[in-house]
Amino acid sequence: MLKLLAKGFGLFLLVVVLLGSVWGWQNRQHLAAFPDILPAYTAKEYCSCRFTAGYSADYCAGFTRQWLPLKRLSVDETNRHVTAEGMGRTHTARWLGERQGCQLQTP
Amino acid sequence: MRALLHCTLLLASLVTSAVSAEERWPVPEWVVALPVAAERVQALQAYAFPERDDAARTGVRTDALLVIKDGEIVYERYAGENSAQTPHLLWSVSKSVWATVLGVAQQQGVLSLDQSVSEHYPPLKAHPQITYRHLLHWASGLDWAEDYEYAPLKSSVVAMLYTRGRQDMAAFTAAHPQGVKPGIRHSYSSGDSNLLGAALKQPLAERYADYPWEALFNPLGMRHVSFEADASGTYVASSYAYMTARDLARLGLLMQRDGRWQDQQLLAPEWVKFNRTLFEHATQTQPAEALPGGHWWLNAELQGQRAWPDAPTDAFAGLGHWGQSLTVLPSDGLIVVRYADDRDGSYQHNTLLRHVRAAFAAAKP
Numbered sequence: 001m002l003k004l005l006a007k008g009f010g011l012f013l014l015v016v017v018l019l020g021s022v023w024g025w026q027n028r029q030h031l032a033a034f035p036d037i038l039p040a041y042t043a044k045e046y047c048s049c050r051f052t053a054g055y056s057a058d059y060c061a062g063f064t065r066q067w068l069p070l071k072r073l074s075v076d077e078t079n080r081h082v083t084a085e086g087m088g089r090t091h092t093a094r095w096l097g098e099r100q101g102c103q104l105q106t107p
Numbered sequence: 108m109r110a111l112l113h114c115t116l117l118l119a120s121l122v123t124s125a126v127s128a129e130e131r132w133p134v135p136e137w138v139v140a141l142p143v144a145a146e147r148v149q150a151l152q153a154y155a156f157p158e159r160d161d162a163a164r165t166g167v168r169t170d171a172l173l174v175i176k177d178g179e180i181v182y183e184r185y186a187g188e189n190s191a192q193t194p195h196l197l198w199s200v201s202k203s204v205w206a207t208v209l210g211v212a213q214q215q216g217v218l219s220l221d222q223s224v225s226e227h228y229p230p231l232k233a234h235p236q237i238t239y240r241h242l243l244h245w246a247s248g249l250d251w252a253e254d255y256e257y258a259p260l261k262s263s264v265v266a267m268l269y270t271r272g273r274q275d276m277a278a279f280t281a282a283h284p285q286g287v288k289p290g291i292r293h294s295y296s297s298g299d300s301n302l303l304g305a306a307l308k309q310p311l312a313e314r315y316a317d318y319p320w321e322a323l324f325n326p327l328g329m330r331h332v333s334f335e336a337d338a339s340g341t342y343v344a345s346s347y348a349y350m351t352a353r354d355l356a357r358l359g360l361l362m363q364r365d366g367r368w369q370d371q372q373l374l375a376p377e378w379v380k381f382n383r384t385l386f387e388h389a390t391q392t393q394p395a396e397a398l399p400g401g402h403w404w405l406n407a408e409l410q411g412q413r414a415w416p417d418a419p420t421d422a423f424a425g426l427g428h429w430g431q432s433l434t435v436l437p438s439d440g441l442i443v444v445r446y447a448d449d450r451d452g453s454y455q456h457n458t459l460l461r462h463v464r465a466a467f468a469a470a471k472p
Contacts, residue, residue, distance in 0.1 A: 027261065029271065030260050031260070033270035033271050034259070034260055036269065036270045037259055040269040040273070041265075041268075041269050044268075048196065048349070049196075052194065052196075052335065053193060053194055053195060053196060053349055054193065054194070059187070059188050098333065099320070099332070100333070100334075100335065100336065101333040101334070101335040101349065102335060103335060103336065103337070103338060104269070104273055104338070
């Protein structure tokens with residue numbers, strides 16, 4: 001009886017793992033890009049908040065705050081660069097001019 | 108004969124002065140018809156500017172509220188660090204701004220509504236049936252997932268703005284498969300708007316970068332505008348225009364007056380009519396939401412319901428994430444600009460419009 005149960009559980013696990021792999025494979029593009037969202041979003045929107053719209057650093061920190069914590073945010077006020085690090089990825093946005101505002105840099 | 112001529116001239120000048128006395132333009136600056144009696148705007152102010160919770164980011168969080176009546180400012184208030192000089196992020200109101208740039212291009216013969224966009228934008232060659240009209244109705248038929256922060260994994264818009272699509276957002280959109288035939292289904296898509304952003308690049312060539320200013324912002328006297336582009340140099344027409352509330356209201360006035368700015372017809376009246384005409388295959392949602400016109404949102408009635416029951420059916424708007432809006436109420440002579448940072452669902456546009464109309468719809472203060 002126990003043996004049968006264990007066998008059933010094993011089969012169940014196998015199915016879960018298989019389904020998970022299928023889902024993961026189907027969504028591989030989405031999964032690969034997912035960790036980039038937080039640092040890319042923060043770098044771009046902080047840069048625009050601070051240098052395109054001209055709000056204070058305090059305001060922009062609150063404006064870009066997300067439910068996932070960021071590892072590092074560094075703001076170069078002189079050159080108007082913003083680098084954000086989180087989820088193991090790093091992204092930088094740069095202010096280009098009055099009309100052009102900010103843009104994410106090619107990784 | 109000479110007396111007759113004099114008489115005609117005199118009559119003409121009388122007519123002209125009568126017109127200019129009647130019609131107010133923000134040239135060079137907005138006329139401010141203040142102060143308004145405090146009790147008149149009490150309910151409006153209480154609704155739009157409750158005590159602000161910036162730590163929890165909950166509740167109605169209005170950054171700017173500007174009301175224009177017959178071409179004059181009748182109400183203007185800013186909160187937090189915002190002022191009349193702040194170029195605020197428009198998010199998706201940018202779509203209606205870009206559509207107006209396209210409207211000027213159409214008036215100048217650069218494009219026509221039923222032209223295949225692939226003629227101007229080669230990456231769309233795989234979808235030659237998609238026309239400007241289809242994109243302006245957000246009806247490209249491309250498979251697209253317009254979700255924001257609540258479902259970021261498979262959101263097309265998040266991938267476009269921040270990850271896989273960010274280098275060239277229009278090309279990223281054009282690479283999506285065709286879901287349904289173009290022109291038969293409205294499916295809100297920032298990708299459709301960015302295809303419109305890229306479509307003008309080839310026909311305008313080196314004029315493209317300056318064109319939004321040359322065609323629209325400068326003629327209207329909008330002086331604090333930024334429009335961010337992706338790394339391929341395409342304006343992010345879906346999301347990234349920044350301007351002051353006063354500048355956005357100028358665009359509202361252009362729309363209210365059917366594309367005319369003083370004596371200059373910048374947009375064809377038929378273009379504005381197209382913007383304000385309901386997409387023929389639009390469907391009603393529960394609860395009712397604003398319905399798609401030509402890259403603007405309409406308070407049109409469908410199946411006995413409309414998005415803002417306390418505003419007239421001719422009301423139309425540009426609407427953006429986190430509470431941005433430019434609303435034109437032609438039959439009231441009102442334009443309402445609201446900037447905000449609403450992070451929950453507390454804010455109701457119908458309620459705001461009800462308070463604005465109660466204070467200002469009837470007559471001048």
